[in-house]
Amino acid sequence: MNKELLGILLIFGSTVLLAIPLGRYLATIYRGDKSWTDFLAPFERLLFRAGGIDANRGMTWQQHLVALLTINMVWFGWALLVLCTQGSLPLNPDHNPSMSPDQAFNTAISFLVNCNLQHYSGESGATYFSQVFCLMFLQFVTAATGMAACVVVFNALKEGTTEKLGNFYNYFVKSITRVLLPLSLALALVLVFQGTPMNWAAKAPIVTVQGDSVNVSRGPAAALIGIKQMGTNGGGFFGVNSAHPLENPTYLTNALENGAIVLIPIAMALAFGFYLGRPRLGWMVFGVMTAGYLLLQVPTVALEMHGNPAIARLGVDQSLGSMEGKEVRVGAAASALWAIQTTVTSNGSVNAMHDSLTPISGMNTLLGMMTNAFYGGVGVGFLNFFVFIIVAVFISGLMVGRTPEFLGKKIEAREMKIAIIIALLHPLLILTGTAMSAHLYAGNPTEYAGWLANPGYHGFSEMLYEYTSSAANNGSGFEGLGDNTPWWNISTGIVMVLARYLPIIGPVAIAGLLARKKFIPESAGTLRVDTATFGVMVFFVIWIIAALAFFPALALGPLAEHFTLYQ
């Protein structure tokens, strides 16, 4: 068997094997059961005392949302302040300038919502202070925010009737101290031993063997990369993210960074089952997610390893696959693995340039973000999936002529309205943004010539990708897009905000409403949700709502490009 294929199988397989115990562990710590990390409890108490917080107070779903949104507002103010003044703040040995207001707006939102869309390059557009105290800080806390919101929904689905759904700060802080921080630290420590920099000095000026003068950018990269990969953040230290040979120096770092992308999202899906004491439920969710993921992954690996047909026509040796935008140490197969895993989750880090993927691979990365629920972001991926479960339960209920109920709670008009609004919000944001941009471009191609790096269908895909990535809070890009302009900074900023908070508020509200309802014990007439049949049902609901809404747009972009290229 081809060793590159074996490599990616091992990466994915070992990640799943690690995710199973991690899922159990997550359920344990969020339930507050005894765990081996209880030695961290005094540190957590210190944090709660510093914040003046009673971490044992039960909160209603509304109180959860108020706490979540308030602390997010504080972070937004901090991020805007740092990014607009970074040029005159300390830890800026390269004398990089402050961001323009529209770029700071975009970047602050982008990191606040766990998207990490980057309209700047780390080497020249950020300082060590802003990378560590603003961007990396947000990478920790926004990931923890998503996880905390997810646990609130878990709580609401427990047996019985309740108003109180645990304490937001408790889940939030534990997500950092007991999950994100230790895992990021482990990854960062491997990285420094593989050659990733962790220093505070300016660029290193060197004269190369051939006599060229170059400056080599460095900085506190390893620490940031750890949490960037673990927290489905994706905002890289360097401009080209993990394609950069200092950000991702070896095949080993590539494997670990790649595993880190999906580790917590998979563990979170399994934790759902463990948390409720119904592991089969977690496996159903995992199964549906994995089926959807593989459907995108397999063709992408095949296409990237096969190479670009237009280059094959030149008669050169393409046995390594399509190499434009890829790194030799990583190879085509591992680049394809990363490309899909980073887009089905909301990570968005890259180890190869997505703009140069073959058209169907590019489409699969788009589809990963359009569904946004095959693993998905840490915590929020499950929230998206939860919305689809609600819709599937409702449709199944109608099909068999029964009152739709999920885990002993009736699904009624109010919950359904919220679920459908959230499910349709995603295509609405993406397609509206793309349509407006395409309209602007078509109306005046000379004025907006700087937008697109590629003509024709692919240019359209670049715009579609940018809004899809923003709405999925993914943050990767078809980076040929000239996106540091007020139009792109502001429009994607608005899309990112709406696409982050509404899909958190919606599911938490649904969960809160369900938790208050009368609990109906399981009987012979109950719709069993932990079965393969129901899994298939959810799968098709996701494809019908999420994927088909985008088919016309995909036909104009990657599909048209594919049929032109492979004639």
Place this chain on the structure above:
Amino acid sequence: MKSQLFSAIRLTLALMVLCCVLYPAIVWAVAQAAPGRGEGVQISCNGRVVGFANVGQKFDKPEYFNSRPSAADYHADASSGSNKGPGNPEYLAVVKARLDAFLLQNPGVKAADVPAELITASGSGLDPHLSPAGALVQVARVAAARKLDAARVQALVQQQIEPGTLGPDHINVLKLNLALDALTAN
């Protein structure tokens, strides 16, 4: 609400100490024991730093093994891929021109022997590696330019291959060229 806001600010500050001071401090401290002490692994030749082991640099002279095309022209403070789509006609013309130039500089080499990485730009623009085929196809030209025996140069390339356990085999172009300079000096 007001008390929530103050709690949020105070918790934020406390977490900043944990995530932005303690955590990077630990990584930094451990990095002091790592190769390159967290500064990046530098390579020196005759007492002069000539590059970073992991950062590709431009080699375009005929007497050196040439590195891959780069959208960043190997400026290590402005990493960048080309971001060209696979069917972009302008891009395909550039690739064709790179192939023609390569065949001209390497007489006797057929297109089928040229691996695609030699005519396509890497993701970072700083790819430090070539595949073994990418180096071997340049052996005849390098040997001729340096008036060395081609077999000796070929043996040098073979020595420099770093086998990928699960990924592609690769050769660090900087290390290969330094070894080549050493071979010529002898």
